[in-house]
Amino acid sequence: MHTLEIRDLVVALTETPDKPIVKGVSLTIKSGEVHAVMGPNGTGKSTLSKAIAGHPDYTITSGDVFLDGKSVLEMEPDERARAGIFLAFQYPSEIPGVSIANFLRAAVQARLGEGEDLDAVAYYKNLYAKMDMLKIDRKFTSRAVNEGFSGGEKKRCEILQMAMLEPSFALMDETDSGLDIDALKIVAEGVNQLRGPKLGVLLITHYQRLLNHIVPDYVHVMYDGRIVKSGDKNLAIELEAKGYDWVKDIAVPAMS
Amino acid sequence: MQTSTQPEIFAEQEAAQAAAIGIDQSLGDFTYDVKYDYDAGSGLTENTVRYISAVKKEAPWILDFRLNALKTFLAKPLPTHWATKDLENINFDKIRYYLAQGQKPKRTWDEVPEDIKKTFERLGVPEQERKFLAGVEAQFDSEAAYSNIKDIVAKQGVIFMNSTQALREHPELFRKWFGKVIPTSDNKFSALNSAVFSGGSFIYVPPGVKVAQPLQAYFRINAENFGQFERTLIICDEGSEVTYMEGCTAPKFSTSTLHSAVVELVALKGAKIQYITVQNWAPNVYNLVTKRGLALEDAEIKWIDCNIGSRLTMKYPGVVLKGRRARGEVISIALANDGQHQDTGAKMIHAADETTSTIVSKSISVGEGRATYRGQVHIPKHLRGCKNNTECDALLINTNSRTDTYPAITVRGDKHATQHEASVSKVSEEMIFYMQQRGLTEAQAMSLAVNGFINDLASQFPMEYSVELKRLIELEMEGSVG
Numbered sequence: 001m002h003t004l005e006i007r008d009l010v011v012a013l014t015e016t017p018d019k020p021i022v023k024g025v026s027l028t029i030k031s032g033e034v035h036a037v038m039g040p041n042g043t044g045k046s047t048l049s050k051a052i053a054g055h056p057d058y059t060i061t062s063g064d065v066f067l068d069g070k071s072v073l074e075m076e077p078d079e080r081a082r083a084g085i086f087l088a089f090q091y092p093s094e095i096p097g098v099s100i101a102n103f104l105r106a107a108v109q110a111r112l113g114e115g116e117d118l119d120a121v122a123y124y125k126n127l128y129a130k131m132d133m134l135k136i137d138r139k140f141t142s143r144a145v146n147e148g149f150s151g152g153e154k155k156r157c158e159i160l161q162m163a164m165l166e167p168s169f170a171l172m173d174e175t176d177s178g179l180d181i182d183a184l185k186i187v188a189e190g191v192n193q194l195r196g197p198k199l200g201v202l203l204i205t206h207y208q209r210l211l212n213h214i215v216p217d218y219v220h221v222m223y224d225g226r227i228v229k230s231g232d233k234n235l236a237i238e239l240e241a242k243g244y245d246w247v248k249d250i251a252v253p254a255m256s
Numbered sequence: 257m258q259t260s261t262q263p264e265i266f267a268e269q270e271a272a273q274a275a276a277i278g279i280d281q282s283l284g285d286f287t288y289d290v291k292y293d294y295d296a297g298s299g300l301t302e303n304t305v306r307y308i309s310a311v312k313k314e315a316p317w318i319l320d321f322r323l324n325a326l327k328t329f330l331a332k333p334l335p336t337h338w339a340t341k342d343l344e345n346i347n348f349d350k351i352r353y354y355l356a357q358g359q360k361p362k363r364t365w366d367e368v369p370e371d372i373k374k375t376f377e378r379l380g381v382p383e384q385e386r387k388f389l390a391g392v393e394a395q396f397d398s399e400a401a402y403s404n405i406k407d408i409v410a411k412q413g414v415i416f417m418n419s420t421q422a423l424r425e426h427p428e429l430f431r432k433w434f435g436k437v438i439p440t441s442d443n444k445f446s447a448l449n450s451a452v453f454s455g456g457s458f459i460y461v462p463p464g465v466k467v468a469q470p471l472q473a474y475f476r477i478n479a480e481n482f483g484q485f486e487r488t489l490i491i492c493d494e495g496s497e498v499t500y501m502e503g504c505t506a507p508k509f510s511t512s513t514l515h516s517a518v519v520e521l522v523a524l525k526g527a528k529i530q531y532i533t534v535q536n537w538a539p540n541v542y543n544l545v546t547k548r549g550l551a552l553e554d555a556e557i558k559w560i561d562c563n564i565g566s567r568l569t570m571k572y573p574g575v576v577l578k579g580r581r582a583r584g585e586v587i588s589i590a591l592a593n594d595g596q597h598q599d600t601g602a603k604m605i606h607a608a609d610e611t612t613s614t615i616v617s618k619s620i621s622v623g624e625g626r627a628t629y630r631g632q633v634h635i636p637k638h639l640r641g642c643k644n645n646t647e648c649d650a651l652l653i654n655t656n657s658r659t660d661t662y663p664a665i666t667v668r669g670d671k672h673a674t675q676h677e678a679s680v681s682k683v684s685e686e687m688i689f690y691m692q693q694r695g696l697t698e699a700q701a702m703s704l705a706v707n708g709f710i711n712d713l714a715s716q717f718p719m720e721y722s723v724e725l726k727r728l729i730e731l732e733m734e735g736s737v738g
């Protein structure tokens with residue numbers, strides 16, 4: 001059982017620390033839970049997730065993030081990753097010349113202890129199984145990471161990486177955008193398979209329809225850098241019907 | 257280990273007059289007292305050249321050749337009108353032009369600094385070679401380890417020995433091509449090499465013989481090959497084929513700051529030569545090397561050249577396409593880290609119809625590192641049907657890095673096809689963060705990005721070399737993020 005606690009988090013661009021983007025967010029995610037975060041463009045959803053992962057563009061000016069009670073703020077991004085925090089990027093980077101197989105292999109190897117060597121046969125077996133689950137053609141193993149991928153392929157590749165690295169917390173930033181209807185189902189099924197007592201999820205999305213496939217335990221509405229309303233899956237439906245204007249004037253601090 | 261079957265080493269030992277002298281600590285970044293049997297002292301005069309020639313018991317024509325070269329060297333200015341001014345920092349008077357390692361050094365493995373031991377370990381340098389590289393052992397027992405290869409090729413009539421020995425045993429063959437592909441006066445450093453050369457390899461492959469295994473191992477680790485001024489000559493007779501691999505990916509903890517080799521290749525009608533280099537120099541070394549091949553009708557010469565480390569490397573492997581349908585290729589990878597300048601490129605001289613040349617150059621600049629590509633492709637007007645393809649790609653690892661390209665493609669006449677592509681890309685902070693988010697350290701992320709950049713070239717290398725190259729890049733990147 002793991003806990004990711006975001007406490008009064010204020011985040012600004014590193015170059016303009018006096019202009020917060022995330023303006024005090026508190027949220028606690030426990031293993032097994034799925035928290036959906038919705039909110040209009042530019043409210044700081046991606047900023048929140050990248051700051052948790054340690055992106056150098058962002059500075060946490062106050063507040064803290066605790067993984068199992070321990071602050072992660074002093075940890076390098078790769079240490080946070082190895083500690084179990086996974087970010088599925090809204091805009092994944094391309095890595096020319098590095099194949100998916102080699103990239104993931106390096107990432108898996110990075111999680112082994114010193115002197116421990118990766119079992120190549122087991123690794124490929126696992127990789128193929130996960131690719132099959134996400135209906136990704138095996139030809140993709142030799143393709144360079146995200147290079148020339150369609151938008152949907154990139155998102156699927158993010159989920160493949162998540163499946164391979166088995167994080168304890170996944171921050172999924174608009175993993176559904178760019179997916180066609182079939183791909184959406186496949187990705188949702190994939191996430192549902194990974195869902196379970198070992199995984200906590202923060203699911204950023206604009207579309208209620210994803211939440212029909214991945215049913216959240218909690219829904220939070222983010223507006224202008226704050227969580228202004230929290231509820232269960234019905235909140236998403238309500239939001240879909242009423243639009244963001246409805247939450248605009250609510251300034252209730254988030255409950256977690 | 258004191259196996260020295262090379263006769264001239266014994267001869268030289270007898271001839272040794274010079275007292276054993278400890279190495280000047282200021283000359284290298286990794287030095288401790290090594291006793292050398294002989295040594296031409298420091299500085300370069302006619303006496304130095306005469307001394308070297310005498311120690312090697314050379315024929316008079318070689319001494320003449322050397323003395324002439326010395327004059328040329330002294331007369332030629334440094335090429336600072338186009339190359340870096342850093343060349344002016346070479347103090348030619350302080351350099352030792354000849355050292356023979358004939359004696360067991362008086363240092364022990366325990367005295368070798370920890371970080372150097374670690375480097376060897378990381379690179380997977382075999383135990384025996386480590387001791388040699390660290391200067392604990394005077395010689396590596398290459399005879400025992402590699403005599404197999406030597407035997408096999410000898411059965412095919414292939415001559416494969418060091419240059420000093422070849423000059424003595426096969427003077428007619430050597431003399432015919434020696435200095436013909438790269439004349440003494442080609443540049444200041446080829447002249448320097450011609451005056452003081454020592455060591456290097458000589459290979460002759462008889463007509464029609466295809467040497468199946470790359471010739472590498474035998475000379476890969478041995479004292480002579482660690483010379484600063486080696487001279488290599490490879491002659492492939494009609495229709496023959498050979499691949500030669502030089503270099504060593506372990507950093508050479510060389511006590512010398514100047515390395516200036518000359519490598520000449522001759523591919524007679526229909527012959528094929530592939531010459532592979534992977535070098536990793538200590539950061540204080542000037543590596544100024546002249547490499548050129550001569551390809552006759554239907555012959556093919558391919559240079560694969562990887563340069564890592566050094567303070568300044570200037571190297572532009574070339575091919576003179578002298579015979580009809582001759583083909584030349586240069587594939588080069590250069591990595592310039594902080595404080596380093598890799599000035600590399602290629603030279604293609606088309607001198608016959610329907611000749612083809614290809615240049616692919618990839619450079620990586622890290623931190624303050626600087627990479628320069630200098631190309632020269634020459635296709636004269638009277639020829640027809642020549643082709644050149646040039647591609648140079650640069651990768652910058654941070655904003656301070658600098659890269660320049662000077663592609664000079666001189667094509668006269670309109671009966672030729674040339675293509676030139678160049679690109680500069682950056683390893684973005686976003687890409688590094690992406691990889692770190694998957695659990696890789698910053699250094700691992702950078703080395704993966706670099707390996708990705710050169711991946712298509714590295715895959716053309718022999719397996720063990722591409723693996724070593726990958727490890728080397730990892731080490732470089734680790735150092736660069738501190």
Ligand SMILES: Nc1ncnc2c1ncn2[C@@H]1O[C@H](COP(=O)(O)OP(=O)(O)OP(=O)(O)O)[C@@H](O)[C@H]1O
Pocket residue numbers: 013021039040041042043044045046047048057090
């Ligand atoms: N690196 C950056 N440089 C400049 N501005 C930034 C940067 N990152 C975020 N911002 C700004 O901060 C605000 C929040 O951006 P963020 O990407 O977090 O929004 P979001 O809620 O994820 O929006 P969307 O739903 O469109 O993805 C925006 O105004 C954005 O322009």
Ligand SMILES: [Mg+2]
Pocket residue numbers: 045046047090173174
């Ligand atoms: Mg976003």
